[in-house]
Amino acid sequence: MDVVDLARLQFAVTGSLHFLFVVLTLGLAPLVAIMNTRHVLSGNPLHERMTRFWGQIYVINYALGIFTGLVMEFQFGLNWSGLSHYAGDVFGAPLAMETLLAFFLESTFLGLWIFGWHRLPKKAHLACIWLVTLTAYASAFFVMVANSFLQHPAGAVEEGGRLVLRDFGALLTNPTLVFALPHVISAGLMTGGFVMFGASAYHLFRRTAEREFFVRSLRIGVVAASIGATFTVGFGFAQFGPIGSVQPDKFDGAVQGAALGGMILIGELGQFVVLFALLPLLFRDLLARWRWLHPVLMLMVPLPFVAAIAGWIAREVGRQPWLVYGRLRVADALTPGMTTGGLTASLVAFAGVLGLLAVVDYALIARAVRRGPGLVALGAPDLPAEPAPAPARSL
Numbered sequence: 001m002d003v004v005d006l007a008r009l010q011f012a013v014t015g016s017l018h019f020l021f022v023v024l025t026l027g028l029a030p031l032v033a034i035m036n037t038r039h040v041l042s043g044n045p046l047h048e049r050m051t052r053f054w055g056q057i058y059v060i061n062y063a064l065g066i067f068t069g070l071v072m073e074f075q076f077g078l079n080w081s082g083l084s085h086y087a088g089d090v091f092g093a094p095l096a097m098e099t100l101l102a103f104f105l106e107s108t109f110l111g112l113w114i115f116g117w118h119r120l121p122k123k124a125h126l127a128c129i130w131l132v133t134l135t136a137y138a139s140a141f142f143v144m145v146a147n148s149f150l151q152h153p154a155g156a157v158e159e160g161g162r163l164v165l166r167d168f169g170a171l172l173t174n175p176t177l178v179f180a181l182p183h184v185i186s187a188g189l190m191t192g193g194f195v196m197f198g199a200s201a202y203h204l205f206r207r208t209a210e211r212e213f214f215v216r217s218l219r220i221g222v223v224a225a226s227i228g229a230t231f232t233v234g235f236g237f238a239q240f241g242p243i244g245s246v247q248p249d250k251f252d253g254a255v256q257g258a259a260l261g262g263m264i265l266i267g268e269l270g271q272f273v274v275l276f277a278l279l280p281l282l283f284r285d286l287l288a289r290w291r292w293l294h295p296v297l298m299l300m301v302p303l304p305f306v307a308a309i310a311g312w313i314a315r316e317v318g319r320q321p322w323l324v325y326g327r328l329r330v331a332d333a334l335t336p337g338m339t340t341g342g343l344t345a346s347l348v349a350f351a352g353v354l355g356l357l358a359v360v361d362y363a364l365i366a367r368a369v370r371r372g373p374g375l376v377a378l379g380a381p382d383l384p385a386e387p388a389p390a391p392a393r394s395l
């Protein structure tokens with residue numbers, strides 16, 4: 001493989017691994033916020049326990065996902081200086097906004113929510129998790145603005161060998177953005193729902209003592225997956241017209257065709273199963289009672305992750321050989337002086353680190369799920385201080 005192929009492969013591997021964290025974060029955040037809202041409004045301790053349990057899984061995934069995002073940012077400066085030189089004035093602005101939101105605002109609000117249990121007023125604490133959700137969505141918005149600019153450099157003109165933004169509105173209404181953003185957000189909700197009903201099925205299959213906890217979690221997961229799958233498929237098909245108008249040959253290649261076909265197959269299969277098989281079985285808790293279905297639910301958990309990666313591949317590979325479609329080729333965006341040896345070494349290092357983080361993320365989440373809601377550190381009340389020993393009395 002030459003340096004261009006190695007650089008593309010490196011970005012594809014690290015980008016795919018990072019997106020696995022992102023799609024689950026986008027899905028769990030609103031679900032945790034909804035549970036927290038139900039607790040604040042009702043005062044039901046079960047809703048608090050559900051918030052703490054699923055919130056802990058969200059925090060695990062978010063914390064490790066931050067590190068994979070740092071690798072993505074590092075790659076732009078390391079391998080793609082040509083992109084920064086040619087389009088950095090336009091492409092860099094939404095990425096800077098995403099960094100501000102993801103690494104500052106979102107992390108700040110999440111920290112307040114994590115450490116604010118039993119310290120902040122309930123409504124202020126609730127506002128923190130909703131702000132986490134909103135900043136996560138805003139972060140996704142700016143990432144998709146940047147990516148859509150690469151797909152179709154709307155609002156920019158070339159001056160002095162560089163792209164300059166002339167129409168900010170065109171950047172935000174890019175035809176490759178309008179339906180792509182809700183498609184990604186819906187895919188996240190679908191993923192969060194699948195993880196929630198799969199984990200709940202695990203405990204119900206084992207006849208857990210926390211039956212009510214996981215019956216309710218199963219319901220929320222199935223409903224979330226149903227809504228997410230419906231909108232994911234709908235906004236997925238809605239993109240064909242706008243994308244075809246600016247990239248008419250987008251899906252002609254074998255790789256992107258296979259990826260697109262896989263994404264559509266999984267998306268439509270998931271939509272059909274959750275809408276017409278799982279959702280009706282919530283009636284009288286049939287799905288919770290039929291243990292023979294629970295292993296099937298557990299096996300379904302990886303499907304939205306596979307569909308998400310397939311969709312990302314279809315979107316990115318179909319733009320080749322352009323990095324900024326019609327303006328800058330991938331080969332011209334590569335940093336001068338890159339060698340196959342250096343790229344191979346960095347590919348192994350990045351893929352190894354991100355792969356390890358993915359394994360650790362899975363192991364920690366699986367451990368948290370297996371332990372159940374009885375051993376959750378997040379939001380646990382502070383232990384009362386031990387009384388100081390009485391001073392020794394002299395004889």
